[in-house]
Amino acid sequence: VSSSQPPPPKPKVGVAVFLLKGNKVLLGRRLSSVGRNTFALPGGHLEFGESFEECAAREVKEETGLEIEKTEYLTVTNNVFSQEGKATHIVCVFMRAVPADLNQQPQNLEPEKCDGWDWYDWDDLPKPLFGPLEIMLQHGFSPFPTT
Ligand SMILES: CC(C)CCOP(=O)(O)OP(=O)(O)O
Numbered sequence: 001v002s003s004s005q006p007p008p009p010k011p012k013v014g015v016a017v018f019l020l021k022g023n024k025v026l027l028g029r030r031l032s033s034v035g036r037n038t039f040a041l042p043g044g045h046l047e048f049g050e051s052f053e054e055c056a057a058r059e060v061k062e063e064t065g066l067e068i069e070k071t072e073y074l075t076v077t078n079n080v081f082s083q084e085g086k087a088t089h090i091v092c093v094f095m096r097a098v099p100a101d102l103n104q105q106p107q108n109l110e111p112e113k114c115d116g117w118d119w120y121d122w123d124d125l126p127k128p129l130f131g132p133l134e135i136m137l138q139h140g141f142s143p144f145p146t147t
């Protein structure tokens, strides 16, 4: 009997946003299956026809209620991993942006996907970080503008 393995899922494109406030970055603990219980940036799947900037603004608004500005492309990474037995291939486009209103607090608009958003000092990040983000830090990546 041939074990007919289902074909692996097609690679997806995700857009993750380094939302910067001073030397702090916005992170939330993920509750959805991919990266469960790891701290991740706000972001999500690129939808049809969106620019990276449009996706960044939409996902941050959907997830935190925050408006962003000065959105710019930083880098992209290719991530193939399995999580809870599920094979995942995500091409991760990383953007940076700043909140349009520095006094506006983020809201947790998707409590089933995220445990809550908070500002973390870049030099004192929570652990564990979401895989693709952890790998970037290990390579010494910094999202901050080099003045
Ligand atoms: C991991 C990420 C960069 C791509 C998928 O993000 P996500 O699971 O948060 O997706 P959604 O926000 O679109 O539900």
Ligand SMILES: [Mg+2]
Residues within 6 Å of the ligand: 043, 044, 045, 059, 062, 063
């Ligand atoms: Mg989302």
Ligand SMILES: [Mg+2]
Residues within 6 Å of the ligand: 043, 044, 045, 059
């Ligand atoms: Mg989405």
Ligand SMILES: [Mg+2]
Residues within 6 Å of the ligand: 042, 043, 044, 045, 059, 063
């Ligand atoms: Mg998301």
